[in-house]
Amino acid sequence: MKKRKIWIILVVALLLAAGGGYAAYTRYFALAEEPPEPTLETATITRGDIVITADGSGELVPTAELELTFRTSGELDEVLVEVGDRVQEGDVLARLETDKLERAVAEAEVELQIAQLELGDVQEGPTDVELADAQAALRDAQVELALAQDAYERTFDSQLDAVADSRKVDFDWWVGYYQGQKARYEEGHLSQADHDWAMAAMIAAEGRWQEAINQALAEEVQAANRVTQAQNGVHQAQEALELLESEPLTDTLGQAILAVDQALLAREKARADLEAAQLYAPFDGTVMDVAATVGEQVGTNAPILTLADLQEPLLCFWVEETDMGSVAVGNPVNVVFEALPDDTFIGEIVRVDPVLVTVDGTPAVQAWASFALGAQKVNLLSGMTAEVEVVAAEARGALLVPVEALREMSSGNYAVFVVKPDGAPDGTLSGELEMRAVVVGLTDLVNAEILAGLELGEVVSVGEIE
Structure with missing residues (x-):
């Protein structure tokens, strides 16, 4: 009888131990499965530039181009220029x-x-x-x-x-x-x-x-x-x-x-x-073509050579139809010719054609830009191809906020969550959020220009990460 009592006590002890272990086990894994506290991702309001651009390509065309003829007929005796020669107004180009x-x-x-x-x-x-x-x-x-x-x-x-x-x-x-x-x-x-x-x-x-x-x-x-x-x-x-x-x-x-x-x-x-x-x-210009040969009989209507003015050149260029909102008369352009990759020419759009054209099978906007050679001593040829960057809009020294921080409240109306400071001298943030309406200017894929509602150095929430 005494032996049986001892066994009962051992069984009860084992059951209690097993129960305690199970409780500890479940409590441990329950703690392990609890999600971590969310971490607030923030960004500081900075000052910088936003430039909205559209890219295109085009080719150089002369400002003026004229076929020159003699005012009398006769045998062409001498041609004093070659294709590519630059001449000045009044120079003798050919003689009968x-x-x-x-x-x-x-x-x-x-x-x-x-x-x-x-x-x-x-x-x-x-x-x-x-x-x-x-x-x-x-x-x-x-x-x-x-x-x-x-x-x-x-x-x-x-x-x-x-x-x-x-x-x-x-x-x-x-x-x-x-x-x-x-x-x-x-x-x-x-x-x-x-x-x-x-x-x-x-x-x-x-x-x-x-x-x-x-x-x-x-x-x-x-x-x-x-x-x-x-x-x-x-x-x-x-x-x-x-x-x-x-x-x-x-x-x-x-x-x-x-x-x-x-x-x-x-x-x-x-x-x-x-x-x-x-x-x-x-006029001052560049010889583009010589159409007659020495010894040839020429009349008053026979073109002898073609002269073009390349000192104030025009660039005919094209941008995709989706970028047509970026192309307007007066917009600045940056031009880089394929033959002159180290030189950038600054100009502006002077004309936008009212009808789309087809370039390589794709609808495109055709525009014309003028640019100055300035101090750059280069020999530009008609037909040279170039890459064009159209500056549609820009803001220099603007207050910038990441686009992820914007919350669109309604069409054209935005707000951000500003992280409030806790008032400590070291500027520690409290973690509390304040929704604040802002006026948004230019926006690119990364940043947005803030016209009103925020100040330099303020901190905003850009979302939460786990």
Whole structure:
């Protein structure tokens, strides 16, 4: 009986020990499975820059490009430039064969001398030296008047024709384009901005047309003033001659004077033809193409060479359709040509085409940018390819907060959780959060510009991590 009691006591003790171990076991693993306290991830408000950009590519195009032709026909005797040469306004670029033209000038000089000698023979006798001088002065004045009138007619015709052939055509195109855009706008298929852009483009084209007309009229006025001065000269010469004449001019003397006048005109024409046999550069530029060869017969409409102005170049470039909001007139651009990877050219957008184009099968926005060469001495060639960075917007020295800290409360309205300090001198944070509304400016993939609501050095929550 005593032995049995001992066994019962041992069994009970074992059961108690087992129960205590199980309790300790469950309590240990229960503690091990408890999640850790969440840790607050924070960021400090800093000051820095945000730049919103869009990337594109393009190629260099000349500001002005002109095919040059001779004003007279003949055999091409000499080409003084090659493709790529830079020339200045007034430089001689090419010459025609001038032997015949030089002979024509010499013959005209001889004919003039003969006419003058015949006139002198007619004037001998009752006509003294003063009469001859007066008659010569009148002839010169008449020749000057004829040349001035001829120059006036050429200036008037050529200038107005140029206006009609260029600026008027351009203006008419923009009028038609605007009318189409206006119809789309009235139907509700076009935005106000695009409608206004089309109207501004039409008005600008009209201004260019009017400017060309005004320039032509100004040149006409100059030519007319020359005619008026020449007419005054003829009138004065006639009055001086009448004072010296003792009797009316005979028919023979009149014919001799007319012969001299005709000889003078023939000589001036021969000289002008000789001058026209040289091709001059109308502006500073670069030779882009030489289309004729020495020995070739060329006419007045045959292009001899092409001259382009690359000193103030334009860049035609394209960006993806999704970046069209970043492309606007006046936006800065940074240009790096593939052939000049170490040089960055600064410019700005001067035009954005109103219609998308297709580049490599993808819709794209086509824009034009101007840039200055500055002190960079480089040789830019038409057609050079470049990478373009468009600066759509930028904020320098702005208050910045990580975008993860923003909480969008409603469309366009944001707030952040500011971590409140505990008031200790060392600036220790209390861990308490204060929701605060903020005004957000520019935003990129990393940071957001804070316009109001936060101060430099404040700490905000950017989320919780376990």
